[in-house]
Structures are given as structure tokens and as C-alpha cells.
Amino acid sequence: MSEHSANPSSTVAAATGRPLAVKAVIPAAGLATRFLPATKAVPKELLPVVDRPVLQYIVEEATQAGISDVLLITGRGKTSMVDHFDRRPDLETRLEEKGDSERLAAVRRPSELAKIYTVRQPEQLGLGHAVGYAESHVGDQPFAVLLGDEFVKPSEPLLPAMLELQARTGGVVLAFFEVDPAETKRYGIASVEPAESELTDIGEVVKVTGMVEKPQPEDAPSNLAVLGRYVLPGRIFDAIQRTKPGSGGEIQLTDAMELLRTEGVPVHAIVYRGTRYDTGMPLGYLQTVVQIAAERDDLGAEFRSWLAEFVKADAAGGSGT
Numbered sequence: 001m002s003e004h005s006a007n008p009s010s011t012v013a014a015a016t017g018r019p020l021a022v023k024a025v026i027p028a029a030g031l032a033t034r035f036l037p038a039t040k041a042v043p044k045e046l047l048p049v050v051d052r053p054v055l056q057y058i059v060e061e062a063t064q065a066g067i068s069d070v071l072l073i074t075g076r077g078k079t080s081m082v083d084h085f086d087r088r089p090d091l092e093t094r095l096e097e098k099g100d101s102e103r104l105a106a107v108r109r110p111s112e113l114a115k116i117y118t119v120r121q122p123e124q125l126g127l128g129h130a131v132g133y134a135e136s137h138v139g140d141q142p143f144a145v146l147l148g149d150e151f152v153k154p155s156e157p158l159l160p161a162m163l164e165l166q167a168r169t170g171g172v173v174l175a176f177f178e179v180d181p182a183e184t185k186r187y188g189i190a191s192v193e194p195a196e197s198e199l200t201d202i203g204e205v206v207k208v209t210g211m212v213e214k215p216q217p218e219d220a221p222s223n224l225a226v227l228g229r230y231v232l233p234g235r236i237f238d239a240i241q242r243t244k245p246g247s248g249g250e251i252q253l254t255d256a257m258e259l260l261r262t263e264g265v266p267v268h269a270i271v272y273r274g275t276r277y278d279t280g281m282p283l284g285y286l287q288t289v290v291q292i293a294a295e296r297d298d299l300g301a302e303f304r305s306w307l308a309e310f311v312k313a314d315a316a317g318g319s320g321t
Contacts (some may be wrong), residue, residue, distance in 0.1 A: 020167045021142040021231055022069060024062040027130040028055065028148040029075030029121040034281055043078045045148045047285065050293050051106070054279050055081060057151045059113050065159035067144060068114045071137045073121050073130045085116040126250025131232075132240040140234035142166055145253075147228030149280035156274030158229060161203045166231040168199065171266035172257050173231040174208060176224040177276055181217050187225035188213050188254060195268055208267040211254055213247060226254075227272055236260065 032044035039047075045055035059070055072081060088107060095104040119133050131145060144159060152158050158175055166173040176190060192206040199205045212221060230253070239256040246252045261267045277291070278284040293303050 018167045018170050019141060020066075020163050021144050022067060023071065023138055023141070024067045024069070024144040024146055025071045025073065025131060025134040025138065026055070026058060026146050026148050027073045027121075027127060028078065028081060029073050029124055029130060030148075031075075031124065035285075041077070043081050044279075045078075045081055046084060047279070049277075049279070049285075049289050050296065050299070053084060054151070055084065055148060056110055056113075057277075058146050058148060059085070059110075059116075060154070061151050061157070061159060062144065062146060063113050064154060064157060065144075065163060067159075069117070070114045071117045071119065071134055073133055074118050075121055075124065082116060082118055085110045085113070087111050126245070126248070126252050128240045128243055128251040128253040128256045131253055132237060132251070135237040138234060138237075142231060142233050145230040145232060150228045150276060150278045152272070152277070153275035158227075158270065158272050158274065159231075161270055162229060162231045165199065165202050165205060165268055165270060166233070168202075169266045169268055170233060171268065172208075172233065172236070172260060174257075174267070174269040175227040175229040176206070176269045176271050177227050177273075178271070179223050179225045181220065181223050184217050184220035184223060184225070185214050189215055189220045189222060190224045190226065190269065191221035192224060192269070199268065202270070204271040204273070206269050206271060208261070208269050210261075211258065213254065224269075224271065227276060230257075232257075233260075233265070235265070 028045045032039040035044050046053040062070055091107055092104060121130050121133050162173045179187060189212050190208050191210040193209055195205040195207045236256055239259045243251050243256045243259060246255045277288040279288050294300050
């Protein structure tokens with residue numbers, strides 16, 4: 001039985017005539033070359049953040065928002081991602097015999113989070129190409145897309161508000177975060193205008209008028225960067241099929257969303273002010289591990305003490321050990 005919170009704003013569907021998205025898609029077929037050789041045999045999505053893999057944090061984010069149906073877009077050599085969400089009766093029996101109830105619960109938890117489905121993307125030809133493989137699973141219903149290398153702090157959720165916004169508008173919903181203007185060349189940057197007044201009760205909502213991929217600071221239309229969360233209408237699949245290869249010769253999800261926008265589909269975004277963890281590059285991954293370890297009730301105090309001593313010793317030219 002899946003463990004998740006109630007669907008956010010359950011009255012939205014009745015009020016708008018549109019259903020809330022109840023399925024999530026996680027594209028996770030990439031080669032993760034930035035983490036080689038570690039990811040030669042271990043999927044990047046399973047790299048541990050203390051004692052849980054990145055992918056589990058992402059699935060937990062989806063289930064916290066009321067989504068209990070998750071499709072993983074996988075690739076060659078990534079079957080272990082599915083194994084993580086399966087039962088391990090042999091391990092569970094051993095832990096039961098030892099009376100280790102805490103670890104037993106932790107081992108069982110992944111299999112209780114959601115129903116996990118998979119489809120394989122044989123070639124990695126862009127995010128739009130990957131999302132297109134979800135069509136047979138999703139159909140014509142709205143759905144969430146959660147990129148496999150970032151997640152948000154559970155106490156500062158983002159997805160519930162995105163689901164509500166999509167149900168109200170029926171269009172594309174994105175999430176943005178503010179970056180230093182000098183950093184715009186690293187991200188997709190949006191041009192925006194104020195959202196309709198009836199949507200502002202959801203949060204900091206803006207209407208998207210366009211997106212530019214990695215502009216130089218002087219050319220950036222704003223400092224709002226795209227965060228790896230989307231809630232999309234089912235018609236995105238037709239747009240993906242009509243989207244020609246773009247940057248890098250790949251089929252870009254951004255291009256498919258822009259196609260819908262030019263055809264009159266509303267595109268909105270929520271500006272997220274909470275804590276975002278980005279594990280897509282080694283530095284961000286290490287920062288995420290340190291942040292979460294420092295906040296853990298069971299590890300935080302001792303770890304912070306050690307970290308302070310390490311930094312102090314390093315500054316003084318010592319080894320810190």
C-alpha cells in the first residue's frame with residue numbers, strides 16, 4: 001500500500017472541471033559522465049545522500065504531493081534503480097531476526113512509497129525525447145516531470161502548488177528559482193510578466209512569455225532560472241512529436257513547451273523560495289550531502305562539530321583529521 005499525503009486542494013478538479021495530475025515521470029536514462037568512473041556501474045540517481053539514494057528523495061517528494069504512480073525513464077545498465085524500490089525478503093528476515101526494527105522499516109520504505117513503472121529510452125536524444133516515452137503510460141492526462149538530479153526540502157514543498165496551478169489553468173506549469181545575474185549563462189532563463197490576479201493565492205505565480213537557454217548576463221531577460229520540475233498537459237506529447245531537434249541535435253522539452261505557448265496554451269510558473277538541492281554536478285552533490293547530514297537529528301551535532309574542526313585545521317594548514 002502506498003504511503004502518501006492526501007491530494008492537494010482536492011476541490012480544484014470539481015471547481016475547474018480538470019483533473020489533478022496523479023502520475024509522475026522521472027527521466028533517468030542519462031550517462032552521468034560528470035561522475036565517472038563512479039557511474040560506470042552505479043546509476044547517478046542511486047548515489048547516496050547519507051543513507052538514502054537521490055532517487056528516493058525525489059520519489060518521496062512526489063508521494064508527499066499525493067502522487068503514487070511513478071514512471072522511471074531508464075537506460076541501459078540502470079535496472080538497479082528498479083531494484084531499490086523492490087522488496088528484499090532475505091534482508092528483511094535477517095533484520096527481523098536481529099530485532100533491528102529501525103533498519104527494517106528503512107529497507108521496506110522504498111517499496112511502500114509508490115507504484116513504480118519503467119520504460120527504456122534506447123538512445124539519449126534530449127529531455128523532450130525522454131518524456132515522449134511516457135505517452136503510453138500517461139495518456140492524455142496531466143502529469144508531473146521531476147528531473148532525477150534535484151529535489152527540494154520536504155518541509156518546504158513545491159509540487160502541491162504546481163499541481164493546483166496546472167489544474168486551474170490547464171496549461172504548462174514550471175518552477176523557477178532566482179540566480180545571481182552573473183550565473184544566467186548556466187541555466188535556462190525565463191522572460192515573465194505578472195500572472196492573472198485570480199492565481200496569486202497559490203503562491204508567487206508568474207506568466208511565462210518566453211525562455212532563453214543559457215544567455216549571457218547582459219542578454220538575460222531576468223534572473224529566473226528553470227528548476228527541474230514541470231507539470232504538463234497531455235497534449236505535450238503531440239508537441240514533442242512536432243518538435244525538431246534543437247540544441248545539441250536533441251529534442252528539447254523547452255522547445256515543445258514553447259511550441260504549445262505559441263499555439264495559445266497558457267504557461268505559468270511558481271517562483272520557489274525554499275531549499276533546493278542540486279546533485280547534478282560533483283560540487284552540488286557534495287554540498288547536498290553536507291547540508292542534509294548537518295541537519296540530521298542522529299548525525300547533525302557530531303558531524304557539525306567535526307566539520308568545524310576540519311575547516312579550522314584546514315585553514316591552519318593541517319589535515320583536519
